[in-house]
Amino acid sequence: MIKIAIDAMGGDNAPREIVLGAVQSIxxxxxxxxxxxxxxxxxxxxxxxxxxxxxxxxxxxxxSEVIDMEEEDVARAVRKKRDASIVVAFRLLKEGKADALVAxxxxxxxxxxxxxxxxxxxxxxxxxxxxxFPNHRGTGVVVCDCGANLECKPINLAHFxxxxxxxxxxxxxxENPKIGLLNNGTEDHKGLELxxxxxxxLKTMTFLNYGGNIEGRDIMYSDTDVVVSDGFTGNxxxxxxxxxxxxxxxxxxxxxxxxxxxxxRAAMSMDIIKGIKRSLDYKAVxxxxxxxxxxxxxxxxxxxxxxxxxxxxxxxxxxxxGNMIEKxxxxxxxxxxxxxxxxxxxxxxxxxxxxxxxxxxx
Amino acid sequence: MIKIAIDAMGGDNAPREIVLGAVQSIxxxxxxxxxxxxxxxxxxxxxxxxxxxxxxxxxxxxxSEVIDMEEEDVARAVRKKRDASIVVAFRLLKEGKADALVAxxxxxxxxxxxxxxxxxxxxxxxxxxxxxFPNHRGTGVVVCDCGANLECKPINLAHFxxxxxxxxxxxxxxENPKIGLLNNGTEDHKGLELxxxxxxxLKTMTFLNYGGNIEGRDIMYSDTDVVVSDGFTGNxxxxxxxxxxxxxxxxxxxxxxxxxxxxxRAAMSMDIIKGIKRSLDYKAVxxxxxxxxxxxxxxxxxxxxxxxxxxxxxxxxxxxxGNMIEKxxxxxxxxxxxxxxxxxxxxxxxxxxxxxxxxxxx
Numbered sequence: 016m017i018k019i020a021i022d023a024m025g026g027d028n029a030p031r032e033i034v035l036g037a038v039q040s041i042x043x044x045x046x047x048x049x050x051x052x053x054x055x056x057x058x059x060x061x062x063x064x065x066x067x068x069x070x071x072x073x074x075x076x077x078x079s080e081v082i083d084m085e086e087e088d089v090a091r092a093v094r095k096k097r098d099a100s101i102v103v104a105f106r107l108l109k110e111g112k113a114d115a116l117v118a119x120x121x122x123x124x125x126x127x128x129x130x131x132x133x134x135x136x137x138x139x140x141x142x143x144x145x146x147x148f149p150n151h152r153g154t155g156v157v158v159c160d161c162g163a164n165l166e167c168k169p170i171n172l173a174h175f176x177x178x179x180x181x182x183x184x185x186x187x188x189x190e191n192p193k194i195g196l197l198n199n200g201t202e203d204h205k206g207l208e209l210x211x212x213x214x215x216x217l218k219t220m221t222f223l224n225y226g227g228n229i230e231g232r233d234i235m236y237s238d239t240d241v242v243v244s245d246g247f248t249g250n251x252x253x254x255x256x257x258x259x260x261x262x263x264x265x266x267x268x269x270x271x272x273x274x275x276x277x278x279x280r281a282a283m284s285m286d287i288i289k290g291i292k293r294s295l296d297y298k299a300v301x302x303x304x305x306x307x308x309x310x311x312x313x314x315x316x317x318x319x320x321x322x323x324x325x326x327x328x329x330x331x332x333x334x335x336x337g338n339m340i341e342k343x344x345x346x347x348x349x350x351x352x353x354x355x356x357x358x359x360x361x362x363x364x365x366x367x368x369x370x371x372x373x374x375x376x377x
Numbered sequence: 378m379i380k381i382a383i384d385a386m387g388g389d390n391a392p393r394e395i396v397l398g399a400v401q402s403i404x405x406x407x408x409x410x411x412x413x414x415x416x417x418x419x420x421x422x423x424x425x426x427x428x429x430x431x432x433x434x435x436x437x438x439x440x441s442e443v444i445d446m447e448e449e450d451v452a453r454a455v456r457k458k459r460d461a462s463i464v465v466a467f468r469l470l471k472e473g474k475a476d477a478l479v480a481x482x483x484x485x486x487x488x489x490x491x492x493x494x495x496x497x498x499x500x501x502x503x504x505x506x507x508x509x510f511p512n513h514r515g516t517g518v519v520v521c522d523c524g525a526n527l528e529c530k531p532i533n534l535a536h537f538x539x540x541x542x543x544x545x546x547x548x549x550x551x552e553n554p555k556i557g558l559l560n561n562g563t564e565d566h567k568g569l570e571l572x573x574x575x576x577x578x579l580k581t582m583t584f585l586n587y588g589g590n591i592e593g594r595d596i597m598y599s600d601t602d603v604v605v606s607d608g609f610t611g612n613x614x615x616x617x618x619x620x621x622x623x624x625x626x627x628x629x630x631x632x633x634x635x636x637x638x639x640x641x642r643a644a645m646s647m648d649i650i651k652g653i654k655r656s657l658d659y660k661a662v663x664x665x666x667x668x669x670x671x672x673x674x675x676x677x678x679x680x681x682x683x684x685x686x687x688x689x690x691x692x693x694x695x696x697x698x699g700n701m702i703e704k705x706x707x708x709x710x711x712x713x714x715x716x717x718x719x720x721x722x723x724x725x726x727x728x729x730x731x732x733x734x735x736x737x738x739x
Contacts (some may be wrong), residue, residue: 115380122587151624162561165569199524199612205528207609231616247569250561254593255614256542259621262597263657270652278651284642290632295625 016048016072017335018037019328020113023053024081026118027318030054032247033119036324041072043325047332048072050113052104054079055278062183071280078103082124084317089123092268101125108310115331117302119287119315126163129308138347141171142307143246144314145179146253147300155300157183158197160232160246161253163305167245171212171356172196176223176305179241179348184335186304186330192240195229198250209245217243219357220350231255244351260295265292301330311339329372378434379697380412381690386414386443386462387482389680392416397425398686403434405687408695410434412475413468416441419441419484435736440465444486446679451485456491467494471674477693479664481677482558488525493668498702500709503533503596504669505608506676508615509662511595517546517662518558521616522608525667529607533714534558537557537709538585540668541603544672546618547699548692554602556589559610559732564590581719593617621639622657623716629653660685661690673701 021037023030030053037049048071051058062073068277080099086092093102094269101120103130107113118125121146129356135142145159150156159179164171183189187304196214198206203214205228217225229239231252242251267288293299301314302323309332313327334340383399385392392415398650399411413420417439424435442461448454455464463482467490469475484506497504505522512518521541526533538556547550558576560568565576567590579587591601593614606614629650633643643650647690655661664677664685671694675689719738 081599149628165561197613199609199616200529231613231618232620232623234617234620236620247561248610251559251593251610252613252617254561255596255617256593256596257620258594258596259591259625260596260620262511263621263625263653265513265598266511266656267653270649270656273649273652280642280646280649284646287632287635287639289643290635291465291625291629294628318545335537351738 016331017046017115017158018048018050018113019050019331020050020076020104020107020116021324021328022089022100022104022116022120023051023058024078024120025118025125026315028320029119030057031061032319032321033324033370034058034082035065036319036321037328038062038065038068039321040325040328041069044332047328047329048074050074050076050107052078052299053100053106076107077101082121083084084119084121089121090127090131093124093127099201100122101128102132105296108135108312110167114335115311115313117313117318117327117331119319121317122162122314125305125314126311127306129312133308133310133312136307136309136344136347138180138344138351139307140174141167142305143150143175143178144303144308145175145182146303148235148253148256149295149300151237153294154240156234156240156242157304158242158249158253159246159306160244161249161303162246164246166210166247169209169216170354172243172245173216173220173350174307174347175296176217176220176225176241176243177350179243180223180306181343182306182334183240185342186333188337189240191224192226193238193240194223194243195233195237195239195323196233197244197252198228198230200228201352213243220353222346222349222353227356263295264292296333299326302327304330304334306343309340311335331351361372379408379694380410380475380547381693382412382414382438382460382466382469382478383690384466384478384480384482385420386415386440387480387487387678390682391481392419392423394681394683395426395686396420398681398683399435400424400427400430401683402687402690403431404735406691406694409688409690410436412436412469413436413441414469415462415508426429432686438465438469445484446483448483448486451483452489452493455486455489458493463490464494467491470674471495476697477673479675479689479693481679481681483662483679484524484676485572487667487674487676491667491674495670495674496670498669498709499707500706501540501669502536503529503571504667505537505540506665507537507544508665509595510615510618510671511657511662514600514676515604515656518596518602519666520604520606520611520615521668522606524608524613528609529571531571531578532716534575534607535569535578535579535582535712536669536709538579538582538587538603538605539712540705541605541707542547542585543701543708544668544696547701547704548695550699551602553586555600556585557589557599557604557606557616558603559596559604559606560590560592561588562592572723575582575605578701579718582715584708584715591668593667624655626654661688666692666696668705673697673700675735
């Protein structure tokens with residue numbers, strides 16, 4: 016049985032939709048049990064409204080505090096509010112009382128509590144947020160990072176590539192996910208210094224399936240499985256896509272509502288229209304995996320409804336079943352060793368050439 | 378009669394689709410005449426294939442050279458190939474023989490020839506590419522810059538805001554276009570240094586309708602008319618949207634082709650499906666206006682087909698009719714004066730406070 020902690024107080028519709036979604040989760044996956052972390056009385060009130068479910072698989076962990084979405088200094092709030100639901104949830108992971116976490120509250124609070132309470136995976140330079148998006152192939156694509164790290168170095172992007180590869184392997188069974196570096200063109204010389212240097216570094220990492228630079232249009236329309244980016248650029252890209260999806264929905268509705276004859280055909284084509292919208296629904300493909308911590312954590316959308324919670328639970332449960340963290344550890348260690356060896360070799364070569372030039376000068 | 382030069386040799390489908398589109402343009406707008414710039418024999422051969430048209434409104438300007446899409450050093454090619462179609466086309470503008478230009482060849486060649494042959498508008502720090510996109514309101518939204526300037530300073534973004542405002546006013550009759558700064562969040566403190574400083578600067582420019590920071594999702598789904606960005610970020614955003622649009626088309630086709638019953642309803646709903654695709658067709662809303670030169674220039678898509686040429690011709694013709702360049706000049710002069718006054722005031726205040734502190738020290 017995989018034990019999943021859920022922050023019952025996080026998100027715009029908490030605790031109602033979160034609790035309802037938790038109950039749906041245990042019905043959809045017989046292999047998970049849930050720890051609902053939050054205000055016991057409120058959670059109990061919501062559970063009482065649910066249809067009959069296996070009570071042995073839902074446990075409440077009472078907490079007395081909450082970190083608001085509006086909190087300005089989240090790191091300080093995380094340190095001070097030791098009984099906040101998100102802090103207690105991460106502590107359960109730290110103490111081995113839960114295997115994974117689903118949290119839909121403030122991104123800042125989840126990021127801070129993750130690093131401060133649970134802790135970072137050894138060897139990872141920067142943890143990152145990695146959401147998943149629908150694509151034209153129907154396989155889904157992940158984008159790492161999307162806002163945890165606005166400014167990055169090439170080594171950070173290399174770690175994002177490794178972590179996101181391990182994640183898609185473990186959670187979605189992708190055998191050899193193809194990695195693309197988000198850039199303003201596909202040629203080697205494209206991009207700012209970060210992209211140019213990251214491209215060089217990623218090319219040396221031959222144990223990854225690095226396919227080179229990709230453009231924005233390749234996120235949803237190419238054979239790329241993992242998109243690597245600094246957090247600022249990634250954030251712009253995925254939110255631009257979200258806006259496009261929303262505009263598409265409005266446009267589809269508008270075209271079908273033009274007149275009585277279009278409305279009639281809309282009624283006849285409901286299954287098709289729903290199919291289109293479902294294929295484009297980024298909420299249906301899951302939340303953002305928070306990569307680089309010692310356990311799997313999914314950050315769900317702030318406005319999460321009950322139907323999304325089982326999707327998030329599946330994401331983390333699959334990460335546990337697929338040994339995501341162990342895979343990631345091994346890959347990170349291998350990469351860091353190889354990079355250290357490469358650096359040592361370069362330093363040696365530099366020293367030799369320096370010695371050579373000294374000799375020449377003599 | 379507005380005289381529009383068209384580079385007949387630029388684009389993947391040149392000269393055929395360009396020439397065909399030029400003929401369509403004069404049929405759609407009685408107020409324009411076209412100068413087709415390129416290989417006379419080839420252009421004549423294509424014109425011979427067209428249906429009857431008003432020959433007095435299409436003139437050929439023969440050129441003997443072409444700048445390839447693959448040219449590595451475009452600036453050098455522009456300087457050397459003095460009889461290249463794109464160079465001659467810009468020279469016609471410079472010499473007053475044409476009022477505006479449509480070019481679908483290599484972006485680099487258009488940017489280089491624009492600056493080197495035609496020249497930059499006085500007071501503009503950096504010319505910029507400004508494509509237009511469909512949005513959920515059906516009004517269209519422009520994004521400036523999208524790749525002409527990868528790295529920018531706040532003053533560049535301020536000029537982009539002014540130029541794109543003048544453009545939407547002149548070409549699309551928007552009275553008071555609302556400007557948004559593309560960022561990773563809407564709060565004042567969001568973004569990297571460039572966004573934070575640009576946000577501060579834009580707020581001081583009270584003669585613009587600046588609405589503050591916007592997120593990627595607001596490009597297609599908000600009340601913003603003009604999106605301002607550095608070229609790298611803008612490029613990522615608009616290409617991500619393009620990819621989303623392409624994926625949507627594939628998904629719609631897939632849903633309608635599932636089985637005989639869905640195919641039947643597709644056949645019945647052709648007008649609706651076409652309406653949806655038309656609303657999302659970024660080619661139908663026009664090319665990228667190349668802002669910051671002394672005359673209106675549209676850079677069309679590389680794979681332009683004939684049907685897009687009249688759209689581009691309309692864009693530049695409207696810019697001429699709406700006095701875009703004069704509007705832009707006046708706004709740029711006003712902005713630069715105000716900014717200079719502001720700087721002088723700050724320098725004076727700094728000098729006074731320095732003098733004050735010297736006195737105190739005495």
